Amino acid sequence: MSTRPVYIAGVGIHPFGRFDDKDVTQLGQTAVRAALAEAGVARGGFDAAFCGTVYTGVAAGHKVLGGLGLSGVPIVNVEAGCASGGAALALGAAAIASGQRERVLVFGMEKMPRGIIRSSFFPPWCEEAGFSPAPAYFALRARRLMQESGVTREHLARVSVKNHAHGVNNPYAMYRKPFSMEMVLGAQMVCDPLTLFMLCSPNEGAAAVLLSSKPAQSGPTIQVRAAVLRSHVPGSALGEHTPMAGLIGDEPPSPTETAAREAYEIAGVSPADLDVVELQDTDSGREILSVEELGLCPRGGGGKFVADGVGEMSGQLPVNPSGGLLSKGEPLGASALGQIVELTWQLRGAADQRQVDGARVALGHTVGRGANASVVILTR
Amino acid sequence: MVWGPMAQVPIHPGLFTLPDDPRGPRLLAGRCTVCSKHHFPAGDTCPYCTADGCSVAAIGATGTLYLHTTVNARPPGYRGELPYGFGLVDLPEGLRVVSRLAESRLDVLRSGLPVELEIAPLFTNDAGDEVLSFAYRPRDGGASR
Helix, strand or coil, X not given: CCCCCEEXXXXXXXXXXXXXXXXXXXXXXXXXXXXXXXXXXXXXXXXXXXXXXXXXXXXXXXXXXXXXXXXXXXXXXXXXXXXXXXXXXXXXXXXXXXXXXXXXXXXXXXXXXXXXXXXXXXXXXXXXXXXXCHHHHHHHHHHHHHHHCCCCHHXXXXXXXXXXXXXXCCCCCCCCCCCXXXXXXXXXXXXXXXXXXXXXXXXXXXXXXXXXXXXCCCCCCCEEEEEEEEECCCCCCCCCCCCCEEECCCCCCCHHHHHHXXXXXXXXXXXXHCCEEECCCCEHHHHXXXXXXXXXXXXXXXXXXXXXXXXXXXXXXXXXXXXXXXXXXXXXXXXXXXXXXXXXXXXXXXXXXXXXXXXXXXXXXXXXXXXXXXXXXXXX | CCCCCCCEEECCCCCECCCCCCXXXXXXXXXXXXXXXXXXXXXXXXXXXXXXXXXXXXXXXXXEEEEEEEECCCCCCCXXXXXXXXXXXXXXXXXXEEEEECCCCCCXXXXXXXXXXXXXXXXXXXCCCEEEEEEEEECCCCCCC
């Protein structure tokens, strides 16, 4: 299939955090306005819209655009768990690549319930029986890394310390204070080995991206080289599809692995070509697992990757310069597009104190319930 | 309040054998008649090879703990005691089961620990019935609740 290039014409974001005085529609509108303003377009400036959100309910995207007088174009609301924004981006990019659309608005927003996320995913009896706590599943994945990837509690803490240090420099992050190793290791134990400060907080926020078939008239040209969404193949008891059982050994590739493989192939890049990465760090263990699944280190090499400081700002491949979900918090529908906003700034050289010098190839990754995983590759 | 023998009801039908079952405590897994792989809970269609017509196999009396953690804070909707153990148990039939553990002490739980299935009351429902669920506990005595 012959396709044409997809460019980023504008990005916008509403800070991630808690905003009791705003509803989710207002959060979305802030991000959409910013993206459209940056691209210099108004009504009529896009011919389709895709909105990622999980908890917002009926016609979420229609409310955002309707309130701004921007409805009339097709508006599709997309739910794919933590990868909802990535799914919306994949649909938008495909619409342009195929020649169906010229400019597509992709946005996502969320206003998460407080505390451990309650989800309609589980039937009530599963919740009654104790199968619903997300941190327990995260903890099992972290413990597997400790058994099979040389990961230690200190490595888990170091990921949190790193991302919080990055978040200090991100005005759109929820937590902007540095954490010490002692603070992270000594925090309340939620599910061993994960302490409270190794887990991200569900929160609120929005992000938007305007995609175009033509490069921006001024400034650096940022291209979406791949935007891939994949779901799970059954077999892994620890997959984000949160099954009640899987098979011993012989695990199929995870959705992150299959999405990454496809994205690298489409974009014609390899992990060694990457300059900066924003990846799913719902918890410290998930960051290390994501590093392995994306091929940023060999399988089983996650502990060494952390110990060598590869993902630090001073390392070979900075990971989550935005502070990641650990310091930004996770508004499900917005998180993937928040990464795209950050990576666009990184590629433009406009990420201020978070800037990875000379970044030209960037990867964004989310994974979560469904299971769904999205991998996006951007180049300058 | 009426005092009398409490009825026992499973938390969900078709997950495990009931206390009067002569087979003893077992999980009711699906077994594919084509590829022979087990899945749980049991369904008619095999998730691995998509063949229909799976049978039900009573398995998992014993197993080996693969990974574990402890849940200290009450998850939304959970009606059992805290803290509770939570983990993955490998069964000889090739299935790796996600399960509550009837042991939450981190100095007792370890990878490779031999475990056995118990079907036991988890909570009393609003109708006054004891609601049964399944959990794995350490074998040979280490087995305090």
